[in-house]
Amino acid sequence: MRQSQLFTKTRREAPKDEVAKNAQLLLRAGYIHKEMAGVYAYLPLGLRVVEKIKTIVREEMDKIGCQEIIMTSLQRKELWEKTSRWSDEVVDVWFKSALKAGGEVGFGWSHEEPIAEMMKNYIASYKDLPIVVYQFQTKLRNELRAKSGIMRGKEFVMKDAYSFSLGEADHTKFYNESIDAYLRVFERVGIGEDTFVTFASGGAFTQFSHEFQTVVDTGEDTIYINREKKIAINEEVLNDETLKSLNVTRAELTEVKTAEVGNIFNFGTQKSEDLGLYYKNEKGEEVPVWMGSYGIGITRLMGLLVEKFADEKGIVWPESVAPFRVHLVELSQDNEDVANEAKELYQELTSAGVEVLWDDRDARAGEKFADSDLLGLPLRVVVSEKTLAAGKFECVDRKSGHVSHKSLQELIGHLTA
């Protein structure tokens, strides 16, 4: 894409009321627009990042047999009353609205109830199970206090999956596959090393629940980890009993700040019983379906990647989620040969399947470099009188700052390897 066509602009300074690093940088770089407290729009560059993350999650979910759907944002009051979760005293993040024809609807802050209810139409026999569905949904939560930029808002994109199993054994099998899938997702977005399956306070059915926590300086959670044993314990369940059951001592654990990027829950059969979700087993008996839920905050993950990898110059995207792989910075300044060279390079790279943001703007070098650093694309390729004379392009790795000089063939080879 030609940068001159991009309607967004970069800013030198962030609005004074944005404190979170992720929001400051994403706003300055033009990835997002703030609509109100805790509510952000995703602009062309930001949307590309969201879609990149979604694609990775989608591939890993599909790999373990999940089927993608999309539920509704408007939800029925009666349904949530069945599980005693319509009340504002029980769920304090509800957005609700009156229907003109009478009655009330809720705006989806979660989709456990509607999906379970819907599944009554498709689950009748043990032959129908297991089923796992997932969706990418905009969740609406009436948070009292939005904060941390895009990491905790009133409106955010989440991947939520729901498993429907015959019983505990089948559930556990999928639950473990899901953990592996999540770890692959986090590996692919570049935080595998620092992301831990963390024991946290359990639900009603298990001693522990599992959170996926990523080490980051600005994290809001505190967990205790042992990197060798790959053990992580949320501070909320750090006690002698937990240490003993996990066969680890306090001295072997290190305290770190983390941000939660995913979580998984075992619902058991409680929700199915509340909602009347049963199947018939081989003996013709009615058995409640065993349920689980699995979430990854897509936009939260995007914010975390900014928080974790940004440097003093701006954003540094992992290659797998960057909006473009290459930032082609053209320093032509009225030199037609340079301009033509840049155009040719853009066409060559694009036809080789490389995603390129081409800074073809009529701007000075300093501004272009500063913007390039701020945008954070993995590889900057400079085309100028210098590089034209040298016969090689200047390539700068955004993360390491490493500079190399490559011919067209070398560059394409490097990018398509």
Added chain:
RNA sequence: CGGGGCGUAGUAUACCGGUAGUACGUCUGCUUUGGGAGCAGUUAGACCGAGUUCGAUUCUCGGCGCCCCGACCA
């Protein structure tokens, strides 16, 4: 929801009980051209309402909005 802070051009800031100045940005011209350039010109502003006052952007009250700490976070 408890506590605290803040609302001045697109952005960041300053001053002031007598209607607002600077920087960046925008636009124009000339010069410049590998790390946010220079000169000249241009554009654009007091969140809303009430009160005090001869006069309010400034003081008081209310509303709305935003931020931070805590609580909450299925």
